[in-house]
Amino acid sequence: MAQQANAVELHNTVKRFGEFTAVHSMSLNVTDGSFVTFVGPSGCGKTTTLRMIAGLENATAGDILIRGQRVNDIPIHKRNLGLVFQNYALFPHKTIFENVAFGLKYRNVDKQTIARRVREALQLVQLPHVEDRLPRQLSGGQQQRIALARAIVIQPDVLLLDEPLSALDANLREEMRVELKRIQRELGIATIFVTHDQAEALAMSDRVVVMSNGFIEQEGTPEEVYNEPASEFVANFLGISNLMSGSVEDASADTVKIAVEGGPHLLAHPREGRGKHKGDRARLAVRAEKVFLAEQHAADDDSVIIDGTIDAVDYQGQAARYFVTAGNLSWQAVNPIDRHPFHEGQAVKLRIRAQDVVLLDPARSGNGAEQAG
Amino acid sequence: MLSGWSLIRLGTVLVYLFMFAPVAVVILLSFNSSQFGAFPMEGLSFRWFVELANNDAIVRAFKTSILLGILTSVISTTLGVMASLAMVRYEFPGKNLLNTALIAPILIPEVVLAVSLLLFLQFLSMPKNFLLLLLGHVIFTLPFVVLVVQARLVGIKKEYEEAALSLGAGPIQTFFAVTLPLLMPAVLAGMLFAFTISFDDITGTLFWKPPGVETVPTQIFAMLRISISPEINALGAVMIIITVVLPLSGAALARRLARRSAE
Numbered sequence: 001m002a003q004q005a006n007a008v009e010l011h012n013t014v015k016r017f018g019e020f021t022a023v024h025s026m027s028l029n030v031t032d033g034s035f036v037t038f039v040g041p042s043g044c045g046k047t048t049t050l051r052m053i054a055g056l057e058n059a060t061a062g063d064i065l066i067r068g069q070r071v072n073d074i075p076i077h078k079r080n081l082g083l084v085f086q087n088y089a090l091f092p093h094k095t096i097f098e099n100v101a102f103g104l105k106y107r108n109v110d111k112q113t114i115a116r117r118v119r120e121a122l123q124l125v126q127l128p129h130v131e132d133r134l135p136r137q138l139s140g141g142q143q144q145r146i147a148l149a150r151a152i153v154i155q156p157d158v159l160l161l162d163e164p165l166s167a168l169d170a171n172l173r174e175e176m177r178v179e180l181k182r183i184q185r186e187l188g189i190a191t192i193f194v195t196h197d198q199a200e201a202l203a204m205s206d207r208v209v210v211m212s213n214g215f216i217e218q219e220g221t222p223e224e225v226y227n228e229p230a231s232e233f234v235a236n237f238l239g240i241s242n243l244m245s246g247s248v249e250d251a252s253a254d255t256v257k258i259a260v261e262g263g264p265h266l267l268a269h270p271r272e273g274r275g276k277h278k279g280d281r282a283r284l285a286v287r288a289e290k291v292f293l294a295e296q297h298a299a300d301d302d303s304v305i306i307d308g309t310i311d312a313v314d315y316q317g318q319a320a321r322y323f324v325t326a327g328n329l330s331w332q333a334v335n336p337i338d339r340h341p342f343h344e345g346q347a348v349k350l351r352i353r354a355q356d357v358v359l360l361d362p363a364r365s366g367n368g369a370e371q372a373g
Numbered sequence: 374m375l376s377g378w379s380l381i382r383l384g385t386v387l388v389y390l391f392m393f394a395p396v397a398v399v400i401l402l403s404f405n406s407s408q409f410g411a412f413p414m415e416g417l418s419f420r421w422f423v424e425l426a427n428n429d430a431i432v433r434a435f436k437t438s439i440l441l442g443i444l445t446s447v448i449s450t451t452l453g454v455m456a457s458l459a460m461v462r463y464e465f466p467g468k469n470l471l472n473t474a475l476i477a478p479i480l481i482p483e484v485v486l487a488v489s490l491l492l493f494l495q496f497l498s499m500p501k502n503f504l505l506l507l508l509g510h511v512i513f514t515l516p517f518v519v520l521v522v523q524a525r526l527v528g529i530k531k532e533y534e535e536a537a538l539s540l541g542a543g544p545i546q547t548f549f550a551v552t553l554p555l556l557m558p559a560v561l562a563g564m565l566f567a568f569t570i571s572f573d574d575i576t577g578t579l580f581w582k583p584p585g586v587e588t589v590p591t592q593i594f595a596m597l598r599i600s601i602s603p604e605i606n607a608l609g610a611v612m613i614i615i616t617v618v619l620p621l622s623g624a625a626l627a628r629r630l631a632r633r634s635a636e
Contacts, residue, residue: 054539056535056538075538076535077538077539077541077542077543077544077547079539080541081539082539083536085532085535087530089530089532089533089536091533091536091537091551092533093555102537102540102542102550103540103541103542106541106542106543106546107541147536150536151539154540154541
């Protein structure tokens with residue numbers, strides 16, 4: 001099988017600021033044309049990593065490769081990157097045309113070609129008639145489109161986006177999310193996107209890199225990191241999870257049974273039981289949307305049904321978040337609402353399917369989890 | 374009966390009167406046609422301005438002062454911008470100490486500064502010359518430029534420069550294409566400050582000027598020792614124009630530029 005070329009590679013890259021290690025030995029490949037998102041809470045090292053790739057920070061150790069070439073010692077202005085900032089950073093004293101043309105001026109492109117490429121870039125971001133305006137005459141969303149046009153007009157090897165949507169208000173942010181994705185697809189340019197917003201990460205990415213405390217917690221497709229979180233941190237950071245401790249009661253080829261402390265026995269998918277033995281300690285996670293509430297469930301072989309009582313309801317319109325007590329355990333469940341939500345004090349049955357029970361890697365659990373709160 | 378507020382009003386008026394009446398008197402008397410620069414005025418005339426223009430010593434002093442002021446402002450501003458970039462954009466050991474040392478000439482009494490520079494020169498056994506005078510003026514205008522430019526530079530987000538670098542402009546190209554234009558209001562203000570301070574200065578200048586060289590303030594000082602000629606009133610009026618009107622209009626220009634380049 002042909003190896004796909006890597007736009008960016010990190011080999012054991014480390015960044016220290018004095019005593020503080022911002023990024024621990026990080027290795028990562030970003031394949032050509034893919035959209036990769038670094039997501040994590042502030043201070044997790046995602047922006048520092050992006051800045052190292054951009055050349056705005058020097059890596060303390062390890063190598064950074066862009067298109068197979070080691071760039072550690074190449075200054076930023078010779079790296080051919082497109083960089084977009086949270087606060088747009090359009091040059092306030094230059095017109096939109098001058099802003100977008102800026103990078104081309106340093107690339108020995110003749111005037112006619114500059115004019116044509118600027119026009120094409122502005123068309124791509126759907127703002128064709130603003131060439132003569134100054135940045136402050138545009139709205140935030142428009143400014144961010146111009147910043148994107150300025151970054152892509154130079155045909156960079158990689159597009160680096162540092163929280164580009166965070167300064168926009170909610171509606172505009174979702175619109176720009178779709179727009180950004182469309183442009184990235186159209187150009188087929190490798191893109192690294194930094195965000196603290198899990199919804200952005202899941203919606204936009206081909207691959208998600210979840211970071212915490214300078215470590216990669218998990219890397220995978222949005223579905224992988226969402227459905228099969230590798231650690232407590234990931235389980236908590238992307239959505240709401242019910243986390244429990246327990247011990248393995250049975251780990252055979254076709255069933256895995258776990259005794260949850262202070263609670264019921266849960267079944268898990270056989271893939272989760274790999275390498276587990278009877279008596280092993282286990283941490284497990286069940287997503288809140290995978291805890292199905294009903295007044296009555298039909299019994300089946302692959303799920304466990306528990307009795308519970310609704311403690312509190314957080315009504316969200318199309319769905320509701322329920323806080324449920326079942327035995328000694330508190331559960332959270334996010335269920336779509338059919339007509340009326342359950343009410344406080346109502347007795348319900350919780351159904352937990354084996355396929356939704358994820359056993360967390362005990363070696364990784366705890367790393368950064370306390371901070372997730 | 375006077376209420377509290379009218380007392381405050383009266384006080385304010387008196388303070389302003391005290392501050393500006395002498396200036397107004399000088400300007401008024403500069404148009405007096407009488408031989409003696411005193412009230413009552415005999416008539417209006419530009420006589421003293423004409424005599425001023427015909428006085429070689431004064432014209433020479435003017436030329437010296439303007440040349441000195443321009444050179445001081447250009448050198449001070451160039452150094453000040455470079456120093457501010459270092460202080461604001463880079464981290465290096467001893468930065469705070471250096472920054473304080475750069476501002477220190479404001480705090481040291483000018484006489485002390487003047488004498489020490491003179492003694493230093495003697496120690497090097499160099500004669501007094503125009504270069505020394507220029508050097509002295511640069512030393513004590515530099516802090517003002519640094520303060521003005523640093524304040525503005527702190528407000529210019531680093532992202533502008535980082536964006537320019539990422540687009541392929543080298544560090545020097547980035548400075549001239551992005552940083553300097555955004556810094557321009559502060560650069561102009563700094564230059565005006567430096568020029569005005571240099572043009573006004575007498576303490577240091579008296580110590581540093583080589584024999585035979587006079588600036589406008591030292592020339593006035595010398596003339597006053599002989600007699601109070603009405604010419605001095607005319608000279609005073611011209612000085613006021615240069616040191617007040619010039620900076621004020623400059624500041625207004627800088628504000629307009631700042632508004633234009635603001636986001």
